[in-house]
Amino acid sequence: MRRRKRRFLFSTVCTLFILLAGLAGAALFFRIQGKIGASRKTPDALFLEYVECLSKADYTDMYRMLDEQSHLNISEEDFITRHKNIYEGIEASGITAQIGQVAEKDGEAVVSYNMSLGSIAGEINFSNQVKFRKEKKKGYQMVWDDSVIFPELGRSDKVRVSTDKAKRGSVFDRNGLLLAGKGTASSVGLVPGKMSEDSAGDLETLGNLLGISADAIGKKLSAKWVKEDSFVPLKTIKKVDELNLNSMEPREDNVKNKEFQDELLAVPGVLITDTEVRYYPLGESGAHLVGYVQNVTAEDLEKHSGEDYLSDSVIGRSGMEALFEKELKGTNGRTITITDSYGTVKKTLAAKPRVDGKDITLTIDSTLQDEIYQTFKEDKSCTVAMNPYTGEVLALVSTPSYDDNDFILGMSEEKWASLNDDERKPMFNRFRQRFAPGSSFKPITGAIGLSTGAIDPNEDFGGEGLSWRKDESWGNYYVTTLHDYSPVILENAFIYSDNIYFAKAALKIGYDDFMSGLDKLGFNQEIPFDISVTKSQYSNTERIETEVQLADSGYGQGQMLVNPIHLASLYTMFANQGNVMKPYLQYKEEPKSEVWLPGACSSEIADRIQTALGKVISSEHGTGHAAYRNDIEFAGKTGTAEIKASKDDRTGTELGWFAVFTTDPNLETPILLVSMTEDVKDRGGSGYVVRKDKAILNSYISGGR
Template sequence: MSRRRRRSRRRSGAGRMVLIVIIAAVLLAAAAGAFLFVTHRSTGQKQKQPDELLTEYMQFLAAGNYDAMYELLNAQSRLNISREDFVARNRNIYEGIEAANIRIEIKGTEQKENGAEAVNYQTTMNSLAGEISFFNQVDFQLEEIPGEDGKKSAGEYRMIWNDWVIFPQLGRTDKVRVSTDRADRGSILDRNGNLLAGKGTASLVGLVPGKMNRDPAGPGGYAAVDLERLSGLLGISVEGITKKLSAGWVKDDSLVPVKTLKHVDELNLLADKPDEANLQNQALQEELLTIPGVMITDTAVRSYPLGEKAAHLVGYVQNVTAEDLEKHPGEGYLTDSVIGRSGMEGLFEKELKGQNGTRIAIVTQDGEEKLVLASIPRADGQDIRLTIDSRLQQSIYDAFQDRKSCTVAMNPRTGEVLALVNTPSYDNNDFILGMSQEKWTALNEDERNPMLNRFRQRFAPGSSFKPITGIIGLSTGAVGPQENFGEDAAGLSWQKDGSWGRYYVTTLHGYSPVNLENALIYSDNIYFAKAALKIGGEDIMKGLETLGFNQEVPFEISVANAQYSNTETIGTEIQLADSGYGQGQMLINPVHLASLYTMFPNRGTVLKPYLLYKENPAPEAWIENACTPENAEIIENALVKVVSSEHGTGHKAMRDDVVLAGKTGTAEIKASKDDATGTELGWFAVYTKDLNLENPLLMVSMVEDVKNDGGSKVAVEKSKEVFEQYIPKKSAE
């Protein structure tokens, strides 16, 4: 008997029928969120054809309705796999790979010798590891279905299901494995390549249960005295420790992590004066090792070598939260990923985090890889190199650490920001090692506000603002270099007329002759109050807006906008007069003020401040022609004398080997004009006049609470200390 020839049937008129189904939905979406687009010829038959059933099956798949998918299986398939196992198998695979945007293209159908009708189709879908695409075939078989009256129907098509319907080559005992190759987070470096944030080592304190003292009556079956000692040394409750020890995975030889501590700096211990905190850490770890079962081992962590000296600048990372995952869908974050929370870690999160490598493969029950369905290679995060000079950053912190202050340091030739310092501060390593609730509460309740990032805020500039008023006066022509305002400006108390009531502008020193230069040297409030009145409110406001007031500073870090009034205009004569010497409602950010001071050595060009390092730094103008070269030179010559003149308020910063230009400022912070309980801010803006120095420096410092405590002299003395370290005096030959 001859073998019956296999029949093949194409269900289209002139050629093969092509049916395209696009399911544009994530499998986790609700059924209402799935979209199905079908184009096919009408069959003219009551029962659904195999291609239509495959379309329906995929529609249920898009909605995550695995039970409905199961209903389309033939009787034998349902005997082979239970509903529960079918639902679990499909859900675990499709949702595990985050399948989405599934697209099938039906190539045609053919009838097989066993009476089944096969549907050939191409499947394409998105996944965690990119696009997956494959050709597949699924068989359908006519099956008699009992009707409502108990009689059997003529038959309906049902799917003959096997695991390869999910993926070709997927066997019954095979699994679909998603593996992740974690990307290394990029480092943050200073201008010289020194580490500000990156890979470091910490000490992991753990417990080995099999080596601990046992006591059936003790917490968790362990010796209470040992657990209490451990609790006291680490600041973790006994309950917290026993909970870790009772985890399901823990065995007698397991190392159960309890807490991570700073790594002991062995080199520092050899120094003449070892760091006290390092000595205490060493003593703590030595005592911990006397408790039975305690083991201390090295562990890799994100490390911040400068700690509190650069915490507000560098920031820190933390583990992602559910809210983070919801906010950053499809960006590669896993439940145990970290994310930048503040500072440079947050600002450059996208560049630093990198892209995890992901591989989706079919593996046998023995773990052998059978077929790679899709893969994305790992891409480590970028290193970010900043213009920051670690040595200068530390020097400034050390000088100001006992005060509430902030300092901005720039290269006045290029606009590079060399340091951004905030005191007091916090140790960002504590966020990596694990900060106790007590420590977090103490930081937030500390009246000195160590968590406050002052160099992003704005403050009343006081007399450090007078050079800006001088520039506007010179630019408008309202004030000339020899302006003396009628020879009466040298008094120590002044008001325009009786309409000011009891309000007077006061100054500290009389001097002669009265002119712009001496007004800056002696820091005369009355002179600049009169200058502001003569310039006029409209021209003052116009001049300030030209200098970036009420605008964003073009800087990588977002800082507070400068203002000249709490309203849209300077409303009164008194407010205008006070604005002339940096009071009234005048507020400015230290980065902004430092940038404005670059106009003097750069003869009228305000440089744009920047943080990203360039191999060949070139100045970039923020405000071109902010003033004429001649006017910039007039102000700069006066600022040089503020430091060099024995009468100058910045004279204590004077050096014989380097010409410095600067201006002090003391700003009153009080609730009203009559408030006698307010505090004062002390300012000092100072820079090296010679831009051709190997390491030119411009520094603006603000110190809080200097009333009856030295005023701006506090900032002057501490700035002098920093300059002498950064630009050491040359030894005599």
């Protein structure tokens, strides 16, 4: 019995051993067969692997697939460099291949295929063949030469990408006058063959005049391309306006420029020639609106990768140049060719035509833009001019300003520092900001009060004298006003600009209805305008917190801050039966108004407020009477906002406002002006702004005075 058990166990162990040995042998067999199978891939399968590596830019694995003779013909380093330069140079993408016929004979195979790939110049498609040779240990390997890349490509040939640079579009005003576009400047340079023997002294003199070191000029002159008769450009400066120079009253800056160029020309070897530049005819008058371009930086190229910018491209930095960058820049043309060692084109692989940038026409009136700037240029101010019936923006001016042409010509560090150190902030774009509106806000309170029914326009609020507080809970805080009049009704409150009336009106409206009314008028929201502007607000927090803040808000104080473009848009409701027009900047041959806020108030309320605002101008008691004209009916509202650190602050400043519009929709030149000027305290308050706007209106609207 025991012997039988031992024999049985021995037999089982032997069987298991044989079975395991068999399995191991089978596994070894399949591994060997797998390796043999891998080395015996068909030529078409190998080529598809090659293409897959190519699409991944895995040039190292591609090189490993070549036969021994190909390895002798080209080193791995040269192979990788050749492919990298070509495929990255043309920005190849989406590389695919379709196999055609495969012909095998005597250990060689020829694979026919069709290849397609995307490139910087468009789609490239071609038919080609590649040869494979069977080697003893490896099976089929690719026989490579340059024609595998492109059929016509030889060993000494090159694949070139040529660029036809797109021309940047121009910006025009509504009358076809140039705002940004092609201009001419003066390029100052040296011709080495015409320099004097004392070149060191001349370079020092020239460097001092141009603000360039003599060493920097010397490096430019020592460049390899420079010859005796070469023109070596050093700096671009403003061109002398010969026409203006010969006029009866030449501009002082033009005279100084001529004297400066005469000094430059006195240095032996200096030559001044014309050069094309981006030009801004309005200069300081339109700088904040039009903006400027600058050469792209490395950061720009990285940020805008794939957007067709070149190392010498320009990009819009501000204003319209930045806003319409995509439309203005255009698309560069590209041609990819195969050229021989002499530069002769053998084959054009792909070509994409140049598409120049689009021209942009704005609703802006250059003459009005300049008139406003000249009127306010010594002030810290901003003005918005609109057609109140269409929403067309006629002018956007911020003062003081800067000359956007300086950025094109190359601004010196000294000039840049002076702009940034100027306490008047000439680089600061005021029409994009928000300010305390003061009494210019009262028509908005009136519209909300009438719409909610909180205000009866004929109710006499009673005379309170020149100061008032609701009750003792306000402590020592009083609302003050400048005029005593009777009866204290809505129309008279507009005419005399009564702060007390509108403080009481806000309290009658109440917190929730007042804030709700303002929310419906676009407060705390982005306004639908081409230029991004700061949101208007009625509180520094989410809501109006106190009764005093609510009362102050009613006449545009408290924590009320309004963007001038937003305020101008809201005033359009009084000229359009209660509809607020959407402001816009792109010109249309047939102006088509678009309503932003339909039914902001009823037509009856709009007419009532417009009538009252008309009397602000026509009445001899009206705060805007200085703008009165007997041939044109205006409606408007003044405003003087106090800017102070606290309620007891006596050292604060004042902002002056004037919002005014023509009431006749059939007028040839309808206009709405909203102007804000800082620091009008002791200069007449809002009256200072009214007088300046009157001069603008008289100039813009022809006729009697």
